[in-house]
Amino acid sequence: MKAEIVSIGTELLLGEITDTNASYLASQLPLLGIDLLWVTQVGDNLERLRECLEQAWGRSDIVLTTGGLGPTEDDITRETIAAMLDEKLSVDAELERRLRELFSRLGFPMPKSNIKQAALIPSARAIPNLSGTAPGWWVEKGRGKQGERRILIVMPGPPSEMRHMWETGVVGPLREILQGEIIISRTIKTLGMTESGAAEVVKPLLSSNNPTLAVYAKTDGIHLRLTAKARTGEEADKMIAQRESEIRSLLGDIIWGSDEETLEGLIGALLLEKGLAIATMESCTGGLLASTITDVPGSSKYFKGGLVAYTNEAKISYGVSSSLIERHGAISSEVAADMAGVARQHLGADIGISITGVAGPAEDEGKPIGIVHIAIDNGREIRPILGQYPPWRHHVKRRATYQALFELRRLLVSMK
């Protein structure tokens, strides 16, 4: 199966946004055994869009488009596809009803221009959009004289809507249609080594053709991605499982999860399972730790609250010892430990986590940018962690946040 992506939007050609939809889809298609051969970015221009779509429809078995489904006049994906396939657009009553319902839930009347988002052509069925107003289209149609069936999948441009639609409305139906080789992937997630360090450790496995192994640096650590091809899913699963156990014995406890797992999701599940609650006190991460913990639906069950202390006065007002700050500086393992204890007690939690460090732009207390002290206090012991990260503000905030969650997960796993 040959696939092609057409990414639609003048903002791509102006360099205002980067086409992360294409790279996301490109990473997903191999898992279905689909070869991606072309990606084209084109603006919201009827003539050029039509030319691109005709080329794609003429040479590929599956064409995926993203973008151009908004309510405004410059969004012309639907109109162009209708023209290319020589079909007539008309408003679908059921789609219109759902759209009006969505707006009424949002509490305001539907703008007139949104009605075009309820339009279909005869050979398209709507793909529900669970996080936005524009439904996608699934078009199956014969092409040319031979009448081979081709698939055109039309998705919205905002990355979160596109991914959600892909996961909930596209992967399943595609998998049903496809036959042939099965490709299965598994991502093993680690924290605590550099990309090249991890690659060095698993070096003998990197030259394997099946399963393949690739190493990627991500914000939540280093990911190792295994991909196996086989006749059946079982066979591929077996190949992956065997290679995974080799990797696990090489990398040990720097592995924290796999596939879609997130550190914040894992610690949430562990806390629920153990009936424990946490609280945070942050300095240099400025609330990012609390915000990441609360990205998990239902986190109110185990997250008591968080204190963001950007100044020494704020730390002291929460109850951190001023003499410790004077003696060791606010960026010290001693103050980190005290902050964790104060968070735990002040908020009535079982576990307190703290982060204090230098996010930049300048060094602080004579300590360089990127130095971070983390502490976890579970009421019986206080675990100190020292981190040092690349000296860029966003890196320091993110890396420190994920390291704190990683260490918390380790502690929770070890607690009986």
Add this chain to the structure above:
Amino acid sequence: MKAEIVSIGTELLLGEITDTNASYLASQLPLLGIDLLWVTQVGDNLERLRECLEQAWGRSDIVLTTGGLGPTEDDITRETIAAMLDEKLSVDAELERRLRELFSRLGFPMPKSNIKQAALIPSARAIPNLSGTAPGWWVEKGRGKQGERRILIVMPGPPSEMRHMWETGVVGPLREILQGEIIISRTIKTLGMTESGAAEVVKPLLSSNNPTLAVYAKTDGIHLRLTAKARTGEEADKMIAQRESEIRSLLGDIIWGSDEETLEGLIGALLLEKGLAIATMESCTGGLLASTITDVPGSSKYFKGGLVAYTNEAKISYGVSSSLIERHGAISSEVAADMAGVARQHLGADIGISITGVAGPAEDEGKPIGIVHIAIDNGREIRPILGQYPPWRHHVKRRATYQALFELRRLLVSMK
């Protein structure tokens, strides 16, 4: 001048890397008055690469390629261009000398395979690579029978090498060749209307060809982008300024900034200017407001700290009135107002901001997902804001955070 980008590399089609080269070049071309009409990603496959390059060479005045200039066998950009233009590749003595010199400076002998990086075709001149081994190519040649001159610019794939080459070896020569139009853009940022609502208001301006106007939905509100073409920068600036003032009179105070400005950056600058400090108390945004405020370098000068209160007990422990919570519920304008006051007083700030609402996954206190109360207390008055957002957790967190910053900016601007 019509330009086209061909991004070369199988790793793009596997989703292993995102094509940031294309978005970088896309952002640079308008500054030279060059229209980018197509971007294509293609793998390291001779047949398909040749097909793409021929299409580009046939329809565009300037073709820019990135990638496929490495020393290994799968790097075939040079070979494919030579075949397409029907020219012979040969090693250039001067390029070979420079390449060997580079390796000897790096302290190891040149691998045999690198010699292909010294190859040229007769119509190409080398573009020096100041941060890698592969020189680029600058090809100028007549096309077809009419013999119109076309330009093909061949650059390496690693983003830092590509950018460096673009800046030092491509922009200058391109600028010399080009005559004609300057393109200037300006983005006006708003919050408080939907995409289609904003488009409705500026509708008469949307059909203009020069300057053009486009409307985009972003996480921090609705952006309106003006793009003007003219003979000189001054003329383009004038066109933009005139259209911008029309837009400003149509949209009024929902406009909060322009171009690279961010809400968190603007409120930071206003707070510094006025010598004021803020503090936050958040419920449903879980620390995202504090984290966004502290994304700004130097925010420690005006951000006193933040309280994240995910439970009623945490709110009460910080000093929020339990009887107000009992009477009105935690998700109410009364409790939001109290939270803002507590944050202000507790942390010794001039201004307190609070957010309380329902982020989901379920409704709370009988209030639907997406309902959010924001309050800003500046010690003299308390400004209450009611928000209602699409019922998805991440949306609610982000939209509420940006709305709070938007309202804070409004208040700061109005304070004498």
